Amino acid sequence: MLEITSIKDGLVIDHIKAGMGVKIFNYLKLDKVNSQVALIMNVKSKKIGKKDIIKIENSSEINYTILSLLSPHLTINEVKDGEICRKLIPELPEKVVDVLRCNNPRCITTVENYVPHTFSLINKDRGTYKCDYCDNITKLSDL
Template sequence: MLEINSIRNGIVIDHIKAGYGMKIFNYLKLNNVDYSVALIMNAQSKKLGRKDIIKIENKLEIDFKVLGFIDPNITINIIKDEVIENKVNLKSPEKIENIIKCKNPRCITSIERNIKQSFYLADKGIGEYRCIYCDEPYNESQIV
């Protein structure tokens, strides 16, 4: 049986869509830290069937917009003295900047330097984002 102890102070990123945990782990650069981190993949979940979980034994500044963009169903638990101090349920952000890159070679962001890569939420139901400059749809492989 797999056993991962509770954390004393830190963050638990829960209800991550199965397979997305590594994406978040890499985005947060958790492979380069000097504190305890647990990435649990394909854990059983009554709600999701399978899910990933990340436990971080440290305080960490996290951009909730980015995590909400990657998976809007994530729950973030802030842990203090082994008790959940705060619980945050994420959602898809209406606008994101410099998280993904427009793939349209004719887009102004491909031609001009120093222009923010900005996308808006076009369809919340399917999580579709589009470039605010050229309306090019987002492709999941484009995370900056």
Template sequence: MVTINSIKRGIVIDHIEAGQGVKIFNYLGLDKADFTVALIKNATSKKHGKKDIIKIENVIDFDLTVLGLIDSNITINIIEEEVIIEKIKPELPKRVEDIIKCKNPRCVTSVERDIVHRFVLVDRKKGQYRCEYCDEIYHFLEV
């Protein structure tokens, strides 16, 4: 049996939908980290049955926008001296740039180079975004 201790200083990303933790882990490049990191999969959750958790024994800088896109139900806990000093709840951003890539072959972003891929949130419940150039609809997790 493996014991995962509390962390003294760092970040705990909690309430990740079961199975989505590895996406966040990879996005943050934690597989290359030279500090202690724990990816806990399928932990028991009172609300959702199961959840993933990531514990990072370090303070790192990352884009909350992408974390909100991957899973808008997560909680990011900032830890100092083994105490949560701040809780952050990322939301789906109203607008994203160069995170989602339009795959429509007729879109100007498919033809022209160096054009910023811009998407606008059109359905918060479904997590759907519309390309500003061609109006193609995407769900972030499908991309």
């Protein structure tokens, strides 16, 4: 049986949509940190069927909002002295700059490198964003 021990101080990113753990791991550049990191994939979950989990010992600051873009229903547990001291469920941001990329080949952001990729939330339940320049729709499920 696989055993992943608990952490003393750090973060546990839980309820990550199965398969998105690797994307979050790469986005956070966890392969470059000096701390212990565990990426656990395809764990059975009563809530969502299967999930991924990331445990980061002695973690530094992480942009929680960005994590919600990658997996909207994840939870973040901050651990201190082996106990969960705070549990967070990040909200989707109303405005996103230079995180999402517009996939419309005619959008100014794909032609002009200096133009920031700016998106506005149009449907929180579906995780849908609209490019502020060309109105192209991006769904978080398509990431």
